[in-house]
Amino acid sequence: MKNGKKRSIKAFLRDWDAGRFDLDAAAAEPYSAAPEGESAEGTATPEESLPRRDVKAYRAVYPLLAAMLGAIMIVFLFLAVLDLPAFGKAGNPSENEVVRRYVESGLSETGAVNIVSGVILDYRAFDTLGESHVLFTGLAAVLILLLELDGKKEEPDLGLIRMKADSILGTAARLLIPIIVLFGIYVILNGHLGPGGGFSGGAIIGAGLILYAEAFGYEGLERFLNFRSFRIICLAALWFYSISKCYSFFCGANGLHTVFTTGTPGRILSAGLILPLNIAVGVVVACTMYGLYSLFQRGRI
Amino acid sequence: MTEVLQKLWDVRVFLAAVVLFAVGFVTLLLHRNLMKKIIGLNIMDTAAYLLLTALGFIEGRLSPIVLGENTDPLLYVNPLPAGLVLTGIVVSVSVTAVLLALTVRLYKRYHTLDLDVIYATAMKEHGVN
Numbered sequence: 297m298k299n300g301k302k303r304s305i306k307a308f309l310r311d312w313d314a315g316r317f318d319l320d321a322a323a324a325e326p327y328s329a330a331p332e333g334e335s336a337e338g339t340a341t342p343e344e345s346l347p348r349r350d351v352k353a354y355r356a357v358y359p360l361l362a363a364m365l366g367a368i369m370i371v372f373l374f375l376a377v378l379d380l381p382a383f384g385k386a387g388n389p390s391e392n393e394v395v396r397r398y399v400e401s402g403l404s405e406t407g408a409v410n411i412v413s414g415v416i417l418d419y420r421a422f423d424t425l426g427e428s429h430v431l432f433t434g435l436a437a438v439l440i441l442l443l444e445l446d447g448k449k450e451e452p453d454l455g456l457i458r459m460k461a462d463s464i465l466g467t468a469a470r471l472l473i474p475i476i477v478l479f480g481i482y483v484i485l486n487g488h489l490g491p492g493g494g495f496s497g498g499a500i501i502g503a504g505l506i507l508y509a510e511a512f513g514y515e516g517l518e519r520f521l522n523f524r525s526f527r528i529i530c531l532a533a534l535w536f537y538s539i540s541k542c543y544s545f546f547c548g549a550n551g552l553h554t555v556f557t558t559g560t561p562g563r564i565l566s567a568g569l570i571l572p573l574n575i576a577v578g579v580v581v582a583c584t585m586y587g588l589y590s591l592f593q594r595g596r597i
Numbered sequence: 598m599t600e601v602l603q604k605l606w607d608v609r610v611f612l613a614a615v616v617l618f619a620v621g622f623v624t625l626l627l628h629r630n631l632m633k634k635i636i637g638l639n640i641m642d643t644a645a646y647l648l649l650t651a652l653g654f655i656e657g658r659l660s661p662i663v664l665g666e667n668t669d670p671l672l673y674v675n676p677l678p679a680g681l682v683l684t685g686i687v688v689s690v691s692v693t694a695v696l697l698a699l700t701v702r703l704y705k706r707y708h709t710l711d712l713d714v715i716y717a718t719a720m721k722e723h724g725v726n
Contacts, residue, residue: 355713362626370619377615382607384656390675391655398677399670403663411661411673416680423680427687434691441698490662495683588694592701 407567408488416493417570421541428534428580435584442591462511469511476504484578488567494577501578502585509590521586523597530583533576540569610651618644631700631710635693642689646682653678
């Protein structure tokens with residue numbers, strides 16, 4: 297351990313059992329997988345090497361208590377579900393005046409043919425702004441947890457995780473990536489006219505970027521999507537969303553339809569701000585998907 | 598007997614959601630592997646989405662995409678659960694990402710995914726006996 301030798305989990309536990317566990321050395325030691333040969337030999341499993349009686353008792357009681365808690369919860373949920381109205385029948389309590397209002401005047405008030413888009417990006421735009429920020433905050437938390445800040449380059453085994461020379465993957469990716477990205481753009485731009493929107497289209501574009509990174513490596517993507525441009529794009533999209541909808545938040549969701557007209561329903565340039573907001577949301581989602589993948593695979597964007 | 602079966606058939610999708618929730622909950626509680634706990638949490642999320650979308654569905658109605666001038670609310674299903682499920686999916690993705698990142702940190706620190714071993718080691722380190 298002192299001379300940087302790699303240790304298995306079992307050796308780690310054995311040291312800990314004998315009181316030879318050095319906290320500072322373990323914290324300073326980088327992660328290392330267990331060697332191949334050592335995992336097969338040895339008889340001490342983690343359970344047997346733990347000496348404490350109360351831990352053993354806890355382990356014996358915990359599954360019983362957990363199963364009982366699960367059973368009680370399932371029985372209560374089952375009873376609650378039996379009282380719900382029948383599935384798929386008209387006249388459910390969920391079919392109330394809110395839904396009637398959304399369907400009846402959603403088209404004329406928001407200009408969006410897709411009522412769901414009108415609901416989430418106009419009536420409930422504040423909710424969607426919160427969602428985008430939840431996604432961004434999650435990315436920031438992962439960034440803090442996984443980014444290698446001290447500059448030590450711990451390059452993972454590239455032969456294991458990246459199949460750069462794989463010709464099947466390369467050919468398939470060359471055929472698929474343009475279609476995937478084009479389809480994602482279509483889904484984003486079509487969000488107010490049909491099924492789709494910023495979240496689904498952004499996820500599709502993110503999948504295309506991930507496929508590119510997997511097939512051809514990160515070098516091509518880093519020309520336009522490095523950490524600097526990543527920050528600028530994400531923050532610009534969130535800022536655009538916040539500023540363009542702030543009038544609505546301050547006016548109690550009373551839109552300014554004299555400035556942003558709803559246009560002719562069914563045209564691509566209609567529905568006021570819903571199309572730009574969809575684009576902003578799609579950009580944030582695509583960046584977040586790709587950023588999460590890149591962070592988990594190699595520790596940086 | 599037929600009434601009971603009819604009642605169960607009426608709430609079939611909600612029962613499926615409860616079963617899915619139970620699978621996720623038991624996975625979350627009974628596995629000691631952190632990855633399996635995260636998978637269980639995601640299965641529970643899926644059960645919640647299934648319940649929400651099933652509550653908004655009405656048989657024989659169209660998806661809420663208003664074509665032409667036909668804005669009769671009796672023609673379309675409830676658009677609200679779709680928006681709520683969208684919110685849920687996004688939050689679930691973020692929570693899963695943060696949980697996985699925390700798991701990576703724990704693995705780098707303790708070299709195991711077993712929660713009991715991590716817990717015992719951490720207690721020992723802090724001098725709790």
